[in-house]
Amino acid sequence: MAAKRGYVRPLDLKRGRVDMNHGAGGRAAMQLIDEVFVRAFDNEFLRQGNDGASLPVPPELLQGGRLVMACDGHVVSPLFFAGGDLGCLAVHGTVNDVAMLGARPLWLAASFILEEGFALADLKRLVDSMAAAAREAGVAVVTGDTKVVEQGKGDGCFIATTGVGVVARGVDVGGANARPGDVLLLSGPIGEHGVAVLSTRESLEFETEVRSDTAALHGLVATMLAAAPAGAVHVLRDPTRGGLGTTLNEIARQSGVGMLIEEATIPVQPQVEAACELLGLDVLYIANEGKLVAAVAPEAGAAVLAAMRAHPCGAQAAQIGRVVADEHRFVQMDTRFGGRRIVDWLSGEPLPRIC
Amino acid sequence: MKYVDEFRDGTLARGLAARIAAEVQPGHRYQFMEFCGGHTHAISRYGIAELLPPAVRMIHGPGCPVCVLPIGRIDQAIGVALDRGAIVCTYGDTMRVPASRSLSLTQAKAQGGDIRMVYSAADALKVARAQPGREVVFFAIGFETTTPPTALVIRQAAQERLANFSVLCCHVLTPSAITYILESPEVRRYGAVPIDGFVGPAHVSIVIGSRPYEHFAAVYRKPVVIAGFEPLDVMQAVLMLVRQVNEGRAEAENQFLRAVTREGNLAAQRVVQQVFEVRECFEWRGLGEVPFSALKIRSEYAGFDAERRFGLVYAPVPDHKQCECGAILRGVKRPTDCKLFGNVCTPENPVGSCMVSSEGACAAHYAYGRFRDAREGREAA
């Protein structure tokens, strides 16, 4: 009996592993792309099967808007953690970078560096998660690339994403726009992502119910921009690595201003506080993946805050302080205790204290 | 959080601050030294200096074990990793201290050294069990609080007859540090220590008890108040010290009654006695050679002593000529008195030990208190 023409044995997604052939650009590579990536991301651009995507001009651009592009590498370990995984983290991270410029995110490109031996089941899980996150966020993964490195030269899977979005005419949001008098608004409790990931690190083993807060924030951003008069939202930034403390310092430096925040107004979950207390970590420097901080013109502060609280991603939004004039660009904080300290840049990695 | 939040209450803080302000005698200055990393951190993090009246000044003493760890000892740890291929395990802050050849443990790791951060001494033991073919060295630093856990792992390693585990012991003793400060050159030169009293360490006192401090109060006529590590504890201790000074008393008092007893933790003291003995001499960074101030491993446990196992020799390395860490650790200079502070010497690029750990006087001031310098500068102008 003649073998059926054109039959290709499907990938063993349950027990198979990535091998060097999958990165070689030949049939095996094509199969991986078709059966894992294209199948999950499934859109008109990918279906064309080209190495790049040919994209239409978004309407805002025709009306005098601008293009926005952002790029992120994702190397978190472990790949799967309470509340998320590397896949959805990659989507949220880049969608958020684009959104922080006041833009509507449209398309993503994703590059995968896979380590030889990486389980296909894990890859499928990550890619499916990415696809779900992208669909939920209303963006399409329109092009991508896959490479395989030898065993030992990669941590299982690294993902790099580039995002493209469009910002409407008249919207100018950027780190250098903070002005003395602006109110500082934070969209919700801090420290969740960092604590969730830390709790899985072997050496720090602890049980906690804290889940990563990874989320796409462009919907929240759109609501905020709509609630304020044009130009009232000056700065938007998501406090990822380095936490809120680092992000506030970045903005202060870029804008040439100082800040005064009140510790008592910063929302933190009791479980996150307990974890930081036990490990000797300062929650101000712990990563967040589903929060943003905004500097807004004072007259628009109340309206923007109300809009944030009405949105699922901003239910616990709070005003945490103000931008002030300060040649030293210090971020100062009035502590719950009643004293004052500065919240400095993070030095090196946040290491648990011993004394 | 129970037993934590109540001790950080802002309303009580204001009341206590008012109480201290009311009892400070007009025209008098009070200078108190604390030498517990936890206290340095609490004072900075909660902004306690802002709450105390200007007449009361807090001086950060040598209570940060990372800060008093000499360069030569870090060189030993790096050497054992890079030159002898051992896995070196240590607590977090130690990794950042810059040693010879501009290398810190973090940088030695980037150069290929197998150096791992651990949260407890027991983790180092786990590594040794998991890697029987490799030498594992636990770089043990700290005052009397971290010493008992190290003693426990050495005892455990002996029981399990582990053949690949050893400890590079740099544990130091608190009473010796206090004595050294009280007998410092400034005393000989000026006949007086510019310190009116001491805030005794929190965790250390849980282990050693309040008894060892009675000696200082009696012999050197300086009040000592052992304080808990929450900010309200520190403030109450300051009040108790102010009262002692006003009343001309010099006693060892215990504010941390909920955790510190006169005798301390006898179980912990026993295990330390079993495994360690006092070294005749040990160099402290910034203070020089201090007699009977540190511990070494007893000969019964020689097999777990990294110094003996690897034939390590201690070579002292001098600090940068303009580094004022020594004077700062002894409480006679402030971070801002050092020419290197904030320009050459910063947390990213620490030159001296006081800048390395967040509990070092310079690091604490840089991270939490620089705004005060700016403000004072403006007011003086």
Next chain:
Amino acid sequence: MRKAISIALTPDVALGDYVIVHVGHAIGTLDAEEAAATLALFAELAASGAAAGGGVA
């Protein structure tokens, strides 16, 4: 949240006791009565301080 710690240095500790933890070990137990006494003392001192009308300079 939960974390496993060693009680080798506090052998007499009982379930429900509060302990002070350092580098993964319990180094001492908290005396609940003394804690309450300390808090009461804070409150007393704070009240008398506020009454003395002292503001922080």
